[in-house]
Amino acid sequence: MPVHAAISSDNPVIWTLLTVGQILLVTVVLLLTVAFLIYADRKIFAGVQMRKGPNVVGPFGLLQSFADLGKFLIKELVVPAGADKFVFLLAPLISVTLALGSWAAIPLAPGWVISNINVGILYLFAVSSMGVYGIIMGGWASNSKYPFLGALRSAAQMVSYEVSIGFVIITVILLSGTLNLTRITEMQGGGFWNWNILGGAGLHNLPLALVMIPMCVIFFISGLAETNRPPFDLPEAESELVAGYAIEYGSTPYMLFYLAETSNIILMSGLLAVLFLGGWQSPFPMPAFTATWPGTVLSLIGLFWLAVKTFFVFFMNAMVRSVVPRYRYDQLMRLGWKVFLPTSLVAVAVVAGWRVYFPTVAG
Amino acid sequence: MALQAIAFYLMAAATIASAIAVVSSRNPVHSVLFLIASFFSAAGLFVLLGAEFLAMLLVVVYVGAVAVLFLFVVMMLDVDFAELRQGFARYMPLGGLIAGGLAIEMVVVSTTVATHGAARLSEAPMASGSSGPGVTNAEAIGGVLYTDYVYLFQAAGMVLLVAMIGAIVLTLRHKPGVKRQVIMDQVLRTPESGMRMVSPKPGEGID
Numbered sequence: 001m002p003v004h005a006a007i008s009s010d011n012p013v014i015w016t017l018l019t020v021g022q023i024l025l026v027t028v029v030l031l032l033t034v035a036f037l038i039y040a041d042r043k044i045f046a047g048v049q050m051r052k053g054p055n056v057v058g059p060f061g062l063l064q065s066f067a068d069l070g071k072f073l074i075k076e077l078v079v080p081a082g083a084d085k086f087v088f089l090l091a092p093l094i095s096v097t098l099a100l101g102s103w104a105a106i107p108l109a110p111g112w113v114i115s116n117i118n119v120g121i122l123y124l125f126a127v128s129s130m131g132v133y134g135i136i137m138g139g140w141a142s143n144s145k146y147p148f149l150g151a152l153r154s155a156a157q158m159v160s161y162e163v164s165i166g167f168v169i170i171t172v173i174l175l176s177g178t179l180n181l182t183r184i185t186e187m188q189g190g191g192f193w194n195w196n197i198l199g200g201a202g203l204h205n206l207p208l209a210l211v212m213i214p215m216c217v218i219f220f221i222s223g224l225a226e227t228n229r230p231p232f233d234l235p236e237a238e239s240e241l242v243a244g245y246a247i248e249y250g251s252t253p254y255m256l257f258y259l260a261e262t263s264n265i266i267l268m269s270g271l272l273a274v275l276f277l278g279g280w281q282s283p284f285p286m287p288a289f290t291a292t293w294p295g296t297v298l299s300l301i302g303l304f305w306l307a308v309k310t311f312f313v314f315f316m317n318a319m320v321r322s323v324v325p326r327y328r329y330d331q332l333m334r335l336g337w338k339v340f341l342p343t344s345l346v347a348v349a350v351v352a353g354w355r356v357y358f359p360t361v362a363g
Numbered sequence: 364m365a366l367q368a369i370a371f372y373l374m375a376a377a378t379i380a381s382a383i384a385v386v387s388s389r390n391p392v393h394s395v396l397f398l399i400a401s402f403f404s405a406a407g408l409f410v411l412l413g414a415e416f417l418a419m420l421l422v423v424v425y426v427g428a429v430a431v432l433f434l435f436v437v438m439m440l441d442v443d444f445a446e447l448r449q450g451f452a453r454y455m456p457l458g459g460l461i462a463g464g465l466a467i468e469m470v471v472v473s474t475t476v477a478t479h480g481a482a483r484l485s486e487a488p489m490a491s492g493s494s495g496p497g498v499t500n501a502e503a504i505g506g507v508l509y510t511d512y513v514y515l516f517q518a519a520g521m522v523l524l525v526a527m528i529g530a531i532v533l534t535l536r537h538k539p540g541v542k543r544q545v546i547m548d549q550v551l552r553t554p555e556s557g558m559r560m561v562s563p564k565p566g567e568g569i570d
Contacts, residue, residue, distance in 0.1 A: 012366045015366070118416075119419050119499075122420070129422070129423055130422065133399070133434075155431060159428065162427070179501055
């Protein structure tokens with residue numbers, strides 16, 4: 001995990017080394033998390049269907065993801081004839097770079113964030129809106145019909161749901177009055193009644209929970225669509241398009257796509273936790289005697305809470321995948337444009353009006 | 364400072380190199396991809412200037428939305444570039460003229476700014492009203508956009524809305540005789556209305 005913000009330096013060399021070290025740490029931890037969450041995902045999926053799921057490699061099958069990794073790496077890389085080789089190989093790289101790069105702005109714990117930028121939430125939105133390129137490039141460069149159809153579907157789907165995600169994010173920004181994710185988290189401190197899902201300012205804003213809870217649900221569902229998760233996995237609808245944009249991919253490039261997808265799912269879960277569930281804030285006010293504890297301990301506690309919330313959202317995600325059948329394409333588009341977009345637009349107006357006519361003390 | 368200089372030269376070089384690649388690459392899809400790279404490096408330059416809000420908007424709007432549409436269109440159109448290249452000599456003088464004009468304008472503007480400072484910066488609303496050391500540039504832009512220029516801002520929004528409605532009106536056709544999905548009917552379907560229990564006798568069949 002990144003070092004405490006206090007340990008920073010004005011010396012460019014030290015600064016560069018520190019930042020690179022933080023990035024490496026976060027990446028390694030994130031990749032390990034991805035490995036085990038893929039395992040968890042498969043276990044949950046299996047549990048719902050009363051199967052055992054992966055249970056052979058390691059105790060309880062815990063090392064299944066690492067066995068898969070080894071298998072992916074030693075497979076031969078096949079580039080289809082007539083494919084645009086450069087773009088074909090660039091696509092998974094772009095996907096995975098963007099998926100990992102998003103984590104730079106997520107506040108992991110008090111003082112633990114790689115880049116505490118003022119427009120953190122916009123940064124995340126920008127990076128996730130670029131995620132579509134990996135898929136569309138991969139589909140096009142494969143020089144094959146099914147991948148291309150999958151890529152087009154995916155691009156339309158991701159662009160559509162980004163609109164409603166944008167409006168939901170605006171409601172959160174209106175509540176917090178800042179684009180900085182660390183600030184947004186800090187303002188939700190002091191107990192779960194201050195979380196944005198309940199209006200963000202305790203009893204005073206409690207009526208806004210009527211708006212914010214649906215917004216949270218819309219964000220969750222749009223996140224499913226944005227990461228191409230079931231029930232919105234039309235880009236790789238295996239019954240129609242075999243494997244969508246990834247048909248021609250195998251070996252390491254396919255693994256990179258898969259890694260990027262899972263990393264994005266965790267990112268969406270984490271973002272929902274940060275925006276609506278208070279991020280690293282404890283659900284109850286920290287007792288007074290903890291004020292004297294060292295910062296590192298408090299940060300670890302914060303990291304624990306963020307991890308718990310993220311995993312909770314991820315679990316919901318996996319359950320939805322297990323129990324909801326896939327949407328038809330016209331239903332998907334209708335849901336995005338005719339249901340979520342107007343709802344979230346009205347919510348933006350309501351929250352903005354509330355903030356004008358019932359301002360909190362904090363402003 | 365050294366880091367900033369390195370970052371600036373890297374990104375400026377990337378912007379120019381990808382901009383050249385946009386017009387020189389043979390494959391139109393590659394051109395669009397280089398255009399995206401160019402937008403992206405330009406956003407990086409904005410960040411270096413301290414205009415992180417503009418940088419993110421550039422990425423969200425141009426890279427995330429506009430360029431996706433470009434890519435869509437170019438991938439589906441299957442443009443024959445050999446054919447397009449035939450007119451190269453004919454349009455060369457006009458293109459050169461426009462490029463030269465733009466280059467002169469940019470040189471004039473940047474030398475003016477460099478020698479005299481931004482024209483009447485002290486009178487600009489950014490300097491007078493909401494800007495200051497502790498103000499993020501999102502707040503600064505908002506403070507100007509929603510106060511001094513609110514009518515222009517709203518007018519721009521109206522123009523975009525009109526353009527959007529116009530595009531929808533021009534393309535939306537309701538052909539008669541086309542089967543459509545009626546979501547309401549699908550949602551209101553119940554087991555009783557969608558299912559019929561029959562017990563056919565041997566050799567009779569149903570209906």
